[in-house]
Amino acid sequence: MSENKSPRPNSPEARDAASIIHPLTNLKTHLEQGPVVVAEGEGVWVTDIHGKKYIEGMSGLWCISLGYGQxxxxxxxxxxxxxxxxxxxxxxxxxxxxxxxxxxxxxxAPVPMSKIWFANSGSEGNDSAVRIVWYYWTALGQPERRKLISHRQAYHGNTIAAASLSGMHYNHASFGLPLDGFLHITPPHHYRFADPGESEEDFASRLANDLDTLIQAEGPETVGAFFTEPVMGAGGVLGAPPPN
Ligand SMILES: Cc1ncc(COP(=O)(O)O)c(C=O)c1O
Known part of the structure; x- marks a missing residue:
C-alpha cells in the first residue's frame, strides 16, 4: 500500500510523517514517502483520502474479520x-x-478455559500472559520457574515481553532483546525445516523431542511456560501438523 512519493507540504501524509512514529515501519522511508492515509471502509474494501480503493486482505490487523460498515x-x-x-x-x-x-x-473457546483476562492489544495480552505465568509459579512457591519457550519466527507483539517471546530478528536486533530467559525453538514449518524425506508426523515428533531436550537442558524446575500457536501468523500462516 505504500506508493506515495514525497508528500506535499501540509498534506495529511506530510503532517503524519512530521508527527507520528509508526510501529513496524521503516522510519527513514516513512519520512521520505509518508503513509497511505485511509479514509473509510466498506466490506472488504478500504478507500484512501485520494479515493483509491484497496482490498484489506489482513482484515485491519486481523481484527475487522466481520468487514467494514457493520x-x-x-x-x-x-x-x-x-x-x-x-x-x-x-x-x-x-x-x-x-x-x-x-x-x-x-x-x-475451543478448549475449556476457566477465566478471561481482558487487554487492549495482542502485545499487552501476551505481556499479561507472561505476568500470569510468573505470578502463578510464585504463588505456588516456585518463583525460579521464569524461563519461557516460544518458536523462532513467531510474532507475539511489540511490548518488551511480547517482543522477547517473538522469534523475529526485527523484534530483537535494535532493542537488545530478547530478555534473559526467553528461549526459542524451531517453528512447526515442515516446508522450510523438515529434513529431506521427513514426514509431517516425524517432523512433529522431532520438534516435540527438541522441546523436551531443551527443557531438560535448562532444568525443568526453571521453565515457566511454552508459548505455541494453533496457527502461526507472521511466521508463515502455519497450521499445526496432524497429531501422531
Ligand atoms: C499472533 C499475534 N500475536 C500478537 C500480536 C500483537 O498484537 P497487537 O498488534 O494488537 O499488539 C499480533 C499482531 O498482529 C499477532 O498476529
Missing part, C-alpha cells in the same frame, strides 16, 4: 457510548457488557 456494530457501539462509554475492572469493579462478553468467550 451497522449492527455501529448501533451497539453508539448505544453503549451513550449509556456507559468506559468503566474499568480494577479493584473489584465491573460492568454488564464485560461480564456478558467473558461468558460468551468461555462458551465458544
Amino acid at each position: 451497522e449492527r456494530l455501529v448501533a451497539a457501539a453508539a448505544e453503549q457510548m451513550r449509556r456507559l462509554p468506559y468503566y474499568h475492572l480494577t479493584n473489584h469493579k465491573s460492568h454488564s457488557p464485560v461480564i456478558d462478553l467473558a461468558e460468551k468467550l468461555l462458551e465458544i
Whole structure:
C-alpha cells in the first residue's frame, strides 16, 4: 500500500510523517514517502483520502474479520457510548457488557478455559500472559520457574515481553532483546525445516523431542511456560501438523 512519493507540504501524509512514529515501519522511508492515509471502509474494501480503493486482505490487523460498515456494530457501539462509554475492572469493579462478553468467550473457546483476562492489544495480552505465568509459579512457591519457550519466527507483539517471546530478528536486533530467559525453538514449518524425506508426523515428533531436550537442558524446575500457536501468523500462516 505504500506508493506515495514525497508528500506535499501540509498534506495529511506530510503532517503524519512530521508527527507520528509508526510501529513496524521503516522510519527513514516513512519520512521520505509518508503513509497511505485511509479514509473509510466498506466490506472488504478500504478507500484512501485520494479515493483509491484497496482490498484489506489482513482484515485491519486481523481484527475487522466481520468487514467494514457493520451497522449492527455501529448501533451497539453508539448505544453503549451513550449509556456507559468506559468503566474499568480494577479493584473489584465491573460492568454488564464485560461480564456478558467473558461468558460468551468461555462458551465458544475451543478448549475449556476457566477465566478471561481482558487487554487492549495482542502485545499487552501476551505481556499479561507472561505476568500470569510468573505470578502463578510464585504463588505456588516456585518463583525460579521464569524461563519461557516460544518458536523462532513467531510474532507475539511489540511490548518488551511480547517482543522477547517473538522469534523475529526485527523484534530483537535494535532493542537488545530478547530478555534473559526467553528461549526459542524451531517453528512447526515442515516446508522450510523438515529434513529431506521427513514426514509431517516425524517432523512433529522431532520438534516435540527438541522441546523436551531443551527443557531438560535448562532444568525443568526453571521453565515457566511454552508459548505455541494453533496457527502461526507472521511466521508463515502455519497450521499445526496432524497429531501422531
Ligand atoms: C499472533 C499475534 N500475536 C500478537 C500480536 C500483537 O498484537 P497487537 O498488534 O494488537 O499488539 C499480533 C499482531 O498482529 C499477532 O498476529
